[in-house]
Amino acid sequence: MSELAVITPADSEKIQTEQQQTRKRPRSDGAKKKQEGKKVPKKLTWTNKQRALVFAARGITFHARHLMNDLRVLMPHSKTDSKLERKEGLFAINEVCEMKNCNMTMFFEMRKKLDLYMWLSVVPNGPSARFLVQNVHTMDELRLTGNHLKGSRPLVTFDKSFDEQPHLALLKEMLKQMFGTPNVHPKSKPFFDHVIGFTNFDGRIWFRNFQITAEETGGLVEVGPRFCLWPIKVFSGSFCGEVIYENPEYKSPNQYRNEMKMEAANRYKIKAQKTAARQRQEREIIPKEDELDQIFHTITQDELNG
Numbered sequence: 001m002s003e004l005a006v007i008t009p010a011d012s013e014k015i016q017t018e019q020q021q022t023r024k025r026p027r028s029d030g031a032k033k034k035q036e037g038k039k040v041p042k043k044l045t046w047t048n049k050q051r052a053l054v055f056a057a058r059g060i061t062f063h064a065r066h067l068m069n070d071l072r073v074l075m076p077h078s079k080t081d082s083k084l085e086r087k088e089g090l091f092a093i094n095e096v097c098e099m100k101n102c103n104m105t106m107f108f109e110m111r112k113k114l115d116l117y118m119w120l121s122v123v124p125n126g127p128s129a130r131f132l133v134q135n136v137h138t139m140d141e142l143r144l145t146g147n148h149l150k151g152s153r154p155l156v157t158f159d160k161s162f163d164e165q166p167h168l169a170l171l172k173e174m175l176k177q178m179f180g181t182p183n184v185h186p187k188s189k190p191f192f193d194h195v196i197g198f199t200n201f202d203g204r205i206w207f208r209n210f211q212i213t214a215e216e217t218g219g220l221v222e223v224g225p226r227f228c229l230w231p232i233k234v235f236s237g238s239f240c241g242e243v244i245y246e247n248p249e250y251k252s253p254n255q256y257r258n259e260m261k262m263e264a265a266n267r268y269k270i271k272a273q274k275t276a277a278r279q280r281q282e283r284e285i286i287p288k289e290d291e292l293d294q295i296f297h298t299i300t301q302d303e304l305n306g
Contacts, residue, residue, distance in 0.1 A: 044183070044184045045184065046182065046183075046184045046185060046186065047182075047183075047184075048182035048183060048185075049103075049182070050077055050103065050104070050177060050180070050182045051077055051078075051079060051100070051101060051102040051103060051104070052075060052077060052078045052079070052102060052103075052104045052105065052106060052178055053078070053079050053080075053081060053093075053096065053097050053100050053102040053104070053105040053106070054068060054071060054072050054075065054078045054079070054080060054105070054106045055068075055080055055081045055082070055083065055084065055096075055105075055107065055108075056068055056083055056084070056107065056108035056109065056110075057083060057084045057085075057086060057107070057108065057109040057110070058083040058084065058085055058086055059086065059109075059110055059113070060083075060108055060109070060110045060116070061110060061113060061116075063136060063138070064108055064110055064116045064133075064136070066138040066139075066140060066141075067108075067116075067133075067136050067138050067225055067227065068108055070138055070139050070224070070225045071106070071225070073150060074154065074179065074196070074209065075178070075179060075181065076150075076151040076181055076185060076187040076188045077181055077182055077185050077187070077188070078106075079100050079102055081096055081100060084096070084107075090107075090119070090239040091239055091240060093105055093107055093119075093121070093123075093238075093239060094123050094124050094238055094239065097123040097124070098123070098124065102123065103122065103123055104120075104121065104122055104123060104174075104177060104178055105119070105120075105121050105123055106118065106119070106120055106178060107119040107121070108133075111253075114253065115132065115253045116132070116133040116136065117130060117131065117132055117133065117232075118130070118131045118132075118133050118229065119131075119239065120171075120174050120175070120178060121238045121239055122174065122177070122238065123238050124238050125237065125238060126235060126236055126237035126238045126240075126241055127170065127174070127234060127235060127236055127237070127238075127241075127244065128234070128235045128237065128238050128239050128240075128241075129170075129171060129174060129231065129233070129234045129235070130231075130232045130233050130234075130235075131205075131229035131230060131231055131232060132229070132230040132232060132250075132253070133227055133228075133229060133230075134204070134227070134228050134229075134230060135226065135227055135228050136225070136226070136227045137224065137225055137226040137227065138224065138225045139223070139224040139225050142222075142224045142225070142226065144221070144222050144223055144224050145221055146194075146209075146210065146211040146221035146222050146223035146224070147211060147223060148193045148194040148211045148212075148223060149189055149193060151187055151188050151189045152188070152189040152191060152192065152193045152194060153181040153183075153188055153189065153190075153191065153192050154179065154180070154181065154192065154194050154195060154196045154209075155192050155194070155195045155196070155212075156175070156176050156179050156180050156196050156198075157195060157196070157197045157198070158172050158175075158176075158197075158198050158199075159198070159199050159200060161200040162198070162200060166245075167231070167234055167244070167245040168200060170234065170244075170245075171205070171231065171234070172198070175198055175205075179196050192212070193211065193212050194209060194210060194211050194212060194223060195209070195210045195212060195220065196208075196209050197209075197210065203230065203231075203247070203249050204228045204229060204230045204231075205228060205229040205230075205231070206228045207225075207226065207227050207228065207229070208222065208226060209222065209223045209224060209225065210222050210223060211223050230247070230250065231245070231247050231250070232246075232247055232250050233245065233246050233247070234246075
């Protein structure tokens with residue numbers, strides 16, 4: 001059997017001094033050059049934890065579902081969830097956002113299979129806004145020539161009218177937080193190659209998405225989708241609270257359809273009245289006898305006998 005080595009206190013002190021000397025070795029020339037050169041930039045971190053929940057209520061049409069999917073593609077920071085049942089109230093959306101760890105939501109609902117509505121809300125304290133979605137054209141429907149990478153960050157632009165009215169300034173901030181992709185998001189690309197534009201015209205907010213083709217000349221090619229938002233109401237809370245703003249020019253689709261039916265009925269009534277007046281006028285007119293009608297009259301034998 002081999003004998004065990006016995007370490008004396010003097011040997012242990014010698015070993016500790018050698019270890020300290022190896023730890024304090026001078027840096028190599030390469031490390032000195034790296035230190036003397038440019039500083040290595042710090043790695044960017046994902047600080048803006050913006051997450052948006054995009055989903056819909058049960059009963060939407062395929063056209064609205066395609067629009068929702070197109071918007072999800074434009075927002076890499078979005079999350080999805082199953083359709084919300086109709087029997088559940090809108091306030092249940094706050095609980096869904098809390099479970100999904102989202103601080104904003106875009107919710108679609110449809111009435112009568114005809115009218116599409118959109119909710120934008122900041123969870124859980126608000127504000128929230130309701131819009132009527134009109135003039136919807138999806139990417140598959142348009143088939144435009146523009147194209148950009150999936151997950152790239154957009155330039156979100158607004159026209160100057162958004163800074164002139166308080167409710168438009170509030171909607172501008174909500175849309176900017178919803179469609180603006182956070183920097184260094186794990187699912188995003190670290191560059192800008194498309195522009196999302198919001199324009200206020202005729203009391204509606206028009207949405208357009210363009211690809212940046214030339215940075216020097218500012219060339220743009222539309223990608224899609226297209227739609228416009230007609231603001232209805234803005235609430236102080238998330239799907240609840242006091243009404244901050246109500247659009248006085250808003251007309252519900254039911255009211256608009258009733259007016260169209262009344263206008264068509266009035267057109268029929270006016271046409272019927274004109275026809276009756278013409279027939280009555282024709283009956284009242286008594287034609288005058290013309291003296292020249294007797295020129296070519298042939299005298300019959302009965303007239304001669306008479």
